[in-house]
Amino acid sequence: MYLFKVAILFILQILLLSCAGEASTFKFESPQLTIASNGDKSSRNAADYLYYHLKKRVQNRTSFQVKRSDQINYQGVNTVYLEIVPDLDSDYEIRNETDRLSIYGREYATLCWISYLLIDHFSNFHQLDIADLPPNYLNFKSHKGHFAMQYREPHLPSNLHTDYAGMLLTKTTDRDWGVWGHNLKRVFGKGIPTNSYALVDGKRINEQYCFSAQETYNAISSYIRDQYGDGAKGPTYFMIAPNDNDFVCTCNECQKKGNTKTSATAAVGDLLNRLAQEFPKHHFFTLAYRSTAEAPKRMLMENVGAFVSTIDLPKTAVLDLNSVAVSSFSMLANNWKTKVRHLYSWDYVSNFDDYLTPFPVMERVKKQLPFFNSLGIDGLFLNGSGYDYSSFEDVKTYVFAALMIDPSLEVPQLITNYLQRFYPSTGNLLSNYLIGLERSALKRNHPTDVYSSFREALRTYIDQEEFFHFYEKLIQLNKFTVGNEREKINKLLTALAYTKLQIQYASAGGMQGDRKRTPDLEINSASKEEALDRLSTYIAYADLKNYKEEDGAIHRYIQDWKTFEENSFKRNDFAQAQATGGISKQNYEGSYLLSDGLDGFASDFNQGWFLAGEDIVVDGIIHNESGRTKRFTLRCLVHTKHRMLVPDHVEFFCNGRKVATFTANDFDLQSGVAVLEREVELEKNGTVQLRIYKSKDIKKSVIACDEIRIY
Numbered sequence: 142m143y144l145f146k147v148a149i150l151f152i153l154q155i156l157l158l159s160c161a162g163e164a165s166t167f168k169f170e171s172p173q174l175t176i177a178s179n180g181d182k183s184s185r186n187a188a189d190y191l192y193y194h195l196k197k198r199v200q201n202r203t204s205f206q207v208k209r210s211d212q213i214n215y216q217g218v219n220t221v222y223l224e225i226v227p228d229l230d231s232d233y234e235i236r237n238e239t240d241r242l243s244i245y246g247r248e249y250a251t252l253c254w255i256s257y258l259l260i261d262h263f264s265n266f267h268q269l270d271i272a273d274l275p276p277n278y279l280n281f282k283s284h285k286g287h288f289a290m291q292y293r294e295p296h297l298p299s300n301l302h303t304d305y306a307g308m309l310l311t312k313t314t315d316r317d318w319g320v321w322g323h324n325l326k327r328v329f330g331k332g333i334p335t336n337s338y339a340l341v342d343g344k345r346i347n348e349q350y351c352f353s354a355q356e357t358y359n360a361i362s363s364y365i366r367d368q369y370g371d372g373a374k375g376p377t378y379f380m381i382a383p384n385d386n387d388f389v390c391t392c393n394e395c396q397k398k399g400n401t402k403t404s405a406t407a408a409v410g411d412l413l414n415r416l417a418q419e420f421p422k423h424h425f426f427t428l429a430y431r432s433t434a435e436a437p438k439r440m441l442m443e444n445v446g447a448f449v450s451t452i453d454l455p456k457t458a459v460l461d462l463n464s465v466a467v468s469s470f471s472m473l474a475n476n477w478k479t480k481v482r483h484l485y486s487w488d489y490v491s492n493f494d495d496y497l498t499p500f501p502v503m504e505r506v507k508k509q510l511p512f513f514n515s516l517g518i519d520g521l522f523l524n525g526s527g528y529d530y531s532s533f534e535d536v537k538t539y540v541f542a543a544l545m546i547d548p549s550l551e552v553p554q555l556i557t558n559y560l561q562r563f564y565p566s567t568g569n570l571l572s573n574y575l576i577g578l579e580r581s582a583l584k585r586n587h588p589t590d591v592y593s594s595f596r597e598a599l600r601t602y603i604d605q606e607e608f609f610h611f612y613e614k615l616i617q618l619n620k621f622t623v624g625n626e627r628e629k630i631n632k633l634l635t636a637l638a639y640t641k642l643q644i645q646y647a648s649a650g651g652m653q654g655d656r657k658r659t660p661d662l663e664i665n666s667a668s669k670e671e672a673l674d675r676l677s678t679y680i681a682y683a684d685l686k687n688y689k690e691e692d693g694a695i696h697r698y699i700q701d702w703k704t705f706e707e708n709s710f711k712r713n714d715f716a717q718a719q720a721t722g723g724i725s726k727q728n729y730e731g732s733y734l735l736s737d738g739l740d741g742f743a744s745d746f747n748q749g750w751f752l753a754g755e756d757i758v759v760d761g762i763i764h765n766e767s768g769r770t771k772r773f774t775l776r777c778l779v780h781t782k783h784r785m786l787v788p789d790h791v792e793f794f795c796n797g798r799k800v801a802t803f804t805a806n807d808f809d810l811q812s813g814v815a816v817l818e819r820e821v822e823l824e825k826n827g828t829v830q831l832r833i834y835k836s837k838d839i840k841k842s843v844i845a846c847d848e849i850r851i852y
Contacts, residue, residue, distance in 0.1 A: 176209050178224060195259075198269045205269075220242070292521065293545040301315065303316050309538070320361075328364035349389070361379075361412075365420060377423050390408065395407070426446045426448060449484065452489065492589070492593055494594060496636075506523065521545055540556060557576070587601040639688055639698070641672040642669065718761040720732040721758045740776065743778070743812055750847050753835075757832075758830060770823070774818045785845040791817065793830075
């Protein structure tokens, strides 16, 4: 009898375990759905929001009926229940049960975001219009969700649209910030009081502010109260940061608070606390950067935070945690984390010297997110091309938004889902190319530096043949696109035409001699004209006007191409240039730029210019069979902001004998380019050496020169 009872108990246990494993779950395929809440105002609004946006997308209301009611008996009624719980122990929670899918969130915006993902999930079972929705990546099984980053903003054009940012659950600078970046000037209205300017070495300067002055506080306080109120209707973020320089106010009040000649943190921190106390519902931030890099001595108020810049953090997907750069960043973050409740990171996701060439950065962001979390960083501003279009920026906006919520998501799958949704005809081609770039960059762990030349892109991740195949195939597939996809692909191809031209420019190096004697040049010229014509259509797009952050007007680039065609590929009897540092004695890798037959672009120091921060010696050989006088030209870029000035003087040697010396006065300035052009007497063949001495007008001046020509 005992054995029989044991056997029965054993069988019952198996049955119970079996039932537990097959627990009933919410039936998304059910033809009827009721959307409900607990009836409180905020939860009711969230339920109304889901109901409205789901019902308007139903294409067959006979096969899928959606109702809205808070007065229901959940038993046997297929229901989605929404409730806002401010003290929830997670950012959101989903409970998937029989006949009921319960969704809880701390904030209204969170439930709106989940609503869009839920609608997309419902489309797997019902006919819904989801053409404009970002693809769902959320698991609607029972679980608690914790956002990897509480503040999330990809600073890219697609995220500037408020409604779309709501779908992605991201912040936007224009909507959420009353003062952003180094823009404190806006709070002063028509004029800045004298006392609000910094006192440096006993003199007031207009390049920086005094953060202890009562006038400064009054201006900020009045601006916030007049423009944004006390925050009761909704909190706003304010960036209170010094201008982007190293000047620090050392007036008596600033010094009393703790300012030094190199640190303004004390005065800025005191100002932040005063504002935070006056406006407890708003958020105040500063930058842990330059004169405010040093953390404050005391704890700042609960609604005060700081951004730490990753500008000096290596831009590789896999970080060397023992490196000096990583250790320095970690120390900076740790110092600030002990003084503020919210520490955000200011990261970079575009090449600011080249917005238009595809830039693999998504895997790097994914891989570095756990590192940021380990430092207590709970917000991320991804500084991208901002208001300027950049290739694949819409894909990146979606992927970044998703990763900042859940870093465990796979980048290739996110890319594929997005492109298949919004690019039905070209999505496979786009996915394959973009995923290939990301995987290659991840495998090699090359840094995707945020200021780098196209030469660096060719060296690290752009394969010329793969790009040309992708570019031509995309043109072919574009014939089958319609509507929004056609418009997006036309715009993308316009941007990619720039990359095609860049490859052709780089490939043209070595095509020396008279243009008519270079058979392949005419073929390349036809291809180049196609790309130039396509790039010229940029004028049709409001946000496609620049190819880089500074002085990057596309129309100037096109103009420089035409000038380049007129002046390049001329005969040059100087060859095999090798530049050596006068002090460092190092050989420069970019020496080939001095004898590759290509003129640099006056608008871009990355385009064909050899750069050196010291005096240089350039050695080469000369083809001069007749041993006669020839013409010598040297072009130098003049860009004062980047310390590129006309050389102090140039010495010319032939076969070890000094032939001539030229000074800065011998150069003619022509549209930002200083040109030295003189006759020189040369011996038959042999060697030539140029000794170029940088300008002495400013410290750390730079030599920027392109083609050295002797003809």
